[in-house]
Amino acid sequence: MTAPADLSVVEDAEAQARFEDLIAQDSRIEPRDWMPDAYRKTLIRQISQHAHSEIIGMQPESNWISRAPSLKRKAILMAKVQDEAGHGLYLYSAAQTLGISREEMTQQLIEGKAKYSSIFNYTTPTWADMGAIGWLVDGAAICNQVPLCRASYGPYGRAMIRICKEESFHQRQGFEILLELMQGTEAQRRMAQEAVDRWYWPALMMFGPPDDQSPNSAQSMAWNIKRFSNDELRQRFVGMLVPQAEVMGVTLPDPNLKWNEAEQRYDMSEIDWTEFHEVLAGRGPANAERLRRRREAHEEGAWVREAAAEYARKQALKQKAVA
Ligand code: FAQ
Numbered sequence: 001m002t003a004p005a006d007l008s009v010v011e012d013a014e015a016q017a018r019f020e021d022l023i024a025q026d027s028r029i030e031p032r033d034w035m036p037d038a039y040r041k042t043l044i045r046q047i048s049q050h051a052h053s054e055i056i057g058m059q060p061e062s063n064w065i066s067r068a069p070s071l072k073r074k075a076i077l078m079a080k081v082q083d084e085a086g087h088g089l090y091l092y093s094a095a096q097t098l099g100i101s102r103e104e105m106t107q108q109l110i111e112g113k114a115k116y117s118s119i120f121n122y123t124t125p126t127w128a129d130m131g132a133i134g135w136l137v138d139g140a141a142i143c144n145q146v147p148l149c150r151a152s153y154g155p156y157g158r159a160m161i162r163i164c165k166e167e168s169f170h171q172r173q174g175f176e177i178l179l180e181l182m183q184g185t186e187a188q189r190r191m192a193q194e195a196v197d198r199w200y201w202p203a204l205m206m207f208g209p210p211d212d213q214s215p216n217s218a219q220s221m222a223w224n225i226k227r228f229s230n231d232e233l234r235q236r237f238v239g240m241l242v243p244q245a246e247v248m249g250v251t252l253p254d255p256n257l258k259w260n261e262a263e264q265r266y267d268m269s270e271i272d273w274t275e276f277h278e279v280l281a282g283r284g285p286a287n288a289e290r291l292r293r294r295r296e297a298h299e300e301g302a303w304v305r306e307a308a309a310e311y312a313r314k315q316a317l318k319q320k321a322v323a
Contacts, residue, residue, distance in 0.1 A: 015034035016034075016036065018033075018034065019033065019034060019035055019036065019039075022152075023152060023222075023223060023224055026152075026224060027152075028152060028153070028154040028157065029152050029153050029154065030154045030155075031097040031098070031154075031155065038219075039223055040098050040099070042216065042219065042220060042223070042225065043095075043098055043153050043156065043225065044095055044098050044099075044100050045216075046216075046220070046225065047091055047094050047095040047098075047156055048091075048092075048095050048100070048105045048108070048114060049114065049115045049116060049117075050091050051087075051088045051091035051092045051095060051105065052088075052105070052109045052114050052115070052116035053116040053117035053119075053120060054084045054085070054087040054088035054091060055084070055085065055088040055109070055116075055294070056109075056116045056117075056120045056290050056294060057084050057116075057117065057119075057120045057137075058081050058084045058085060059120065059290055059293055059294075060120060060122070060123070060124045060129070060133060060286075061077060061080065061081050061084075061124070061130060061133060062081050063124050064077060064124060064127060064129075064130050065077050065078055065081065067127070068127070068130075069127055073130075073177075076173055077130060080134075080170055080173065083166045083170065086166075087159075087163045087166070090159040090162060090163060091156075091159055091163075092105060093155070093159070094153075094155040094156045094158075094159045097155045098153075106298065109294065110291070110294055110295045110298050112282065112291055115280070117206055118202065118205055118206065118276060118279040118280060118284065119137055119140075119202050119203065119205070119206050120286075120290060121279050121284030121285060121286045121287045121290060122198065122199070122202050122284065122285055122286060123285050123286050126191050126194070126195060127177075127191070128177070128178065128181055128188075128191040128192045128194065128195035129195045129198065129199070130174070130177055131174050131175075131176075131177030131178035131181060131192060131195060132174065132178065132192075132195035132196050132198065132199040133174060133199065134170050134171055134172075134173050134174015134175065134177060135171060135174035135175045135177075135178055135196075135244070136174070136196070136199045136200060136203035136241075137174075137199065137203055137206070138167050138170040138171040138174055139171045139174070139203070139237065139240065139241065140203045140204075140206045140207065140237050141167050141206070142164060142167045142168055142171055143207075143233050143236050143237040143240065144206065144207060144233055145160055145163060145164050145167065146164055147226070147227035147228055147233075148160045148225075148226075148227075149161045149164060150224070150227060151224065151225050151226075151227075152223055152224035152225055153225065156225075175244065175248070178192050178195075178196070178248055178250065179247070179248050182248050182249045182250060189249075192248075192250060193250055193251065196245075196250045196251075196252070196253065197253045200252055200253050200254070201253070201271065201272065201275075202279075203237075204234055204237070204238075204271055205271060205275075205276045205279075207230045207231075207233050207234040207237070208230040209230065209273065209276070210230065210231055210271075210273075211229045211230055211231045211232075213273075214229070214230050217229055217230060235265050235266060238252075238257070238266045238268065239266065242257075242259075242266075254268050254269050255269070256268055256269040257269070
């Protein structure tokens with residue numbers, strides 16, 4: 001007779017084989033399915049970092065809501081910032097299906113233990129930064145996130161489909177802000193160019209370290225979470241920007257940027273990875289401010305959480321009484 005311990009080994013091996021089959025067939029893994037611990041952990045890491053990025057990412061733009069140059073621009077910017085909050089919620093919900101609670105993720109963020117995208121630690125001194133964020137930051141997000149719609153984990157891929165639809169509107173509104181400024185006065189053109197100069201390199205860093213220094217890429221690609229490497233996506237992004245920059249009349253701030261016909265890719269200057277690592281270590285231009293504001297917002301929102309919990313408790317009591 002097989003001992004219970006042996007039986008569980010057989011079951012684990014069968015579950016592992018089923019998981020590997022699903023990945024090999026490029027099918028989706030759903031929350032009900034068995035998955036290796038490392039797969040679960042990788043997804044929690046990436047999805048929670050992504051969710052935190054959306055939530056912290058509201059700050060640089062909300063800085064301009066009260067100072068938008070027209071009612072139309074204010075309405076658009078408010079809608080965009082609200083969309084980012086929505087993206088955060090879809091992503092936290094997707095991460096929760098993997099067994100981590102929203103409270104735990106929030107706690108990791110406000111204690112400064114969780115990563116979020118480096119890009120949101122840069123400041124927004126002028127209105128043109130709203131254009132540069134939409135065009136460059138949302139543009140980079142789309143390049144990175146469209147392939148994530150096919151991520152092997154079902155709840156993540158489905159959240160990304162909805163997010164990408166909204167991101168493409170965001171990217172276009174950023175392009176349109178910059179285009180309008182570039183068709184304006186000399187001072188407006190200068191403001192637009194300076195914002196592009198500020199955001200171009202940090203936007204390239206959003207894709208993560210170069211492939212030979214990206215510890216997670218190989219495994220994430222083997223699991224069909226990531227579909228392209230960091231450098232491949234960076235190249236794709238630059239290829240998307242070049243013709244759009246020409247239409248607008250802005251210059252991408254890289255004197256070495258040139259199409260390499262032989263290698264079918266763009267040659268470009270070396271990215272300042274020291275700056276990237278400084279930002280990741282918490283020493284970027286606005287890291288401290290972003291976390292301080294997030295903590296404040298969390299404390300200020302305590303009464304909302306309490307009221308919602310109390311409402312839920314009363315509703316549950318009512319339903320019990322009816323049943
Ligand atoms: N910032 O081995 P890899 C948005 C970390 S949302 C900070 O290459 P991986 C929308 C990485 O986590 C923007 N950390 O890692 C919006 C890892 O650290 P760990 C966010 C970074 O996961 C627009 C370590 O470096 N998007 O913009 C960064 O395979 C406007 C080694 O790196 C997503 O999160 C970085 N830039 O690839 C909102 C997309 N890059 O965890 C508001 C989903 C790398 O081992 C306004 N995420 N790191 O301690 C991904 O696609 C991937 O996670 C990457 C990194 C590509 C970000």
